[in-house]
Amino acid sequence: MIQIQRLSKSFGHPVLHDVTLSIPTGCLYGLIGPGASGKSVLLKMITALMRPDTGSVVVDGQNVQAMTELELASFRLKFGMLFQNNALFDAMTVAENVAFPLHRLFDLDEAEIRRRVEERLAAVSLAGFAERTPVGLSGGQKKRVGVARATVTRAPIIFYDEPAAGLDPVTSQKIFDLLRAEQQRAKTTVIMVSSDIERLLTVTDRVGMMYRGSLVFDGTTDEALTSTDPYVKQFVHGLAEGPL
């Protein structure tokens, strides 16, 4: 259960403004909004990669923002994250990338690590790619390596920041289906940021919409689709006319 209370952040100009939000356990939560509305910043606040000016983030009863970097190191066992640009480590192979969190967070033996890595790569349909390097991979392949790395630790809370950005429609659909299947299998809490509203809303349980740093909507997927709020309606249905 993630509880965000009155989160605010400003870099000279306000990036987050008084955001309050609750995400229940086991929910697949979609975070939508126009560009630069603060979605990625919000994700980084929850994982304490960024500190807010005011407000708090409580994850499973613990105030994340009050922890030191050292305490966070072990607390981050609960998180898995796919970054907007994959953030794969250039200096490592695909297998090493996926194995990295296992090495750092757990004390497993090599065989077990190899097994888990292979299982993950197979799950994202990249079975023979273990020894490849990120440089030579296509956009879709890099995303899938990112998904494998985010889910290899079997963390209970996963963040996907633009999982289908820059991918063709077929690959996008495959990624979304994959992520939904993962979430249902592992019963994880997932927060997904995406600009691909149509596809995103086919997999989400709940939706939140951000606009210029404020949360303008928080409800179930059905409520989002039938909302009469002009901002939400325009964005969800991709209309040119409206306040946005």
Added chain:
Amino acid sequence: MAPPPASTASAPFASLAAARESLYGVAETVGKMGLIAHQIGVRFARLDFDGEELKRNMYKMGVKSLPIVVVTALFTGAIMVVQAAPIVQRYGAQQLLGWGAGFGTLREIGPLLTALMISGRVGANNTAELGTMTVTEQVDALRALAIDPIAFLVVPRFIAMVATLFLSTLYADALALFGAAYAGQFLLGVEAATFYNGLTSGLLGIGDVANGLVKSVIFGGAMGLSSCHFGLAVTGGAPGVGRAVNATVVTSAACIFVVDYFVSFLLE
């Protein structure tokens, strides 16, 4: 990040091959810098360069380097005193501290360190600017507008760099001696007046100052040529700009030392 060597047995031969490649690379760079020098020279002789750009670059480069030159010069002067002190004391001549610190600063350390620090700031920045302009096709755009990029971009920057280095060396020399005088007083108890006498006692002359300044002009030229060359020759997007900046700083430093030797030798 480069992978580690495959086998240590082949390492010495690999190093030799690498050294040979380096030499070819060096020769190529020197040649290309010579070409740019010629192009600059031709336009300078015709007074064919942009005055506005010259003023703008002089201001930018001079102002950007001021704080660094000041800090470097003051500390350099102090370091020279600390290094010269035992030698001077060995020959029992406190009065010669001014001479000891002075000749090193004016002839060598002043021009050298000033050139190195300014190369790191101004040279690198210049390459980054020209490199970015090349990568974003702004240089091509200039050509399409029938504006000669060398006359418009390169010559003003070259002149500005030489002038900046000359002026910076001048006040770096003064500041370094100032720093040295007070370091001498504070650390060694040598009065500033004694230091000043040592400077002007006749062992050091205007020739030593001129020696350093001539070097600074030549260093400025080397820095200008290398930074403009690498800036305009960038390929490969943003990482290419980074590589060019790296290459400029390294090449300028190498040129500065090599040229320093030959100029020192020639000016005697």
Added chain:
Amino acid sequence: MTTDSATGGLAAIVGRRAIVLFSTGRELYSVLVRTLYYVWRGRAEPGATARQMYEIGNRSLFFLTVVMGFIGMILVLQAGLQTQRVLPDLSMLGASYLELLVRDLAASIVALMLATRVGAGIAAEIGSMVVTEQIDALRMCAADPIDYLVKPRFLASIVMTTVLTIWSGGVSILTGMLTAEVVFSVPPRTFWNLSLVHASDLATGLTKCFAYGAAIPVVSAFCGLSTFGGSEGVGSATTRAVVNSSLSVIILNFLISSTAYLLFQ
């Protein structure tokens, strides 16, 4: 920005700069402290330090050899010329040169060159990782970037600065000796005079190697980690790293030289 009067405005500008400088200094100090902590208690990443040592050595060896060779020639040339104005006898030329080299010049010049090469490399690498979110990814995997990235470079730099200083010192002694023979007819036997090189000089020189070797990666990594603004930011971070590492070397030089002078009077 308010400028009440000319002096008020200037004081405000200087004051603002001083505050920025102070907080930067504090952050830099924090990076240094955390690096030392991880050296003592961090996770051992097999081969990471060795790989960094290879990187540093490989990149700089040729460059340093050439530069230090020329420096040897320049220094002996200048020292000889100046000494000739004051003293007739150049027999102590080699002795003074060796003393200066061991105590100061070898370490300082090598460090200034490495500040350029190594400093730029570290800042560029770490800076690129910042803008591609790889640093955030490291933190999410419980790998503190200071532990994973800075520590191996820190250790490697200290070792390699010392090794390269010793090597380059040797090279410049050879070229200096050659210059003394060719230009001033000072025979190599006379030049190779260790009478003025005391243990204190050796200690000072080594301390400088360690201090410079420690400062360059810490300052450069700090510049890399504070990159902002996309790929242009990486270029700016690289430039800052080169300039600030070089300045650190100069300031440390002064501090260590003065301390040594006052101690070993």
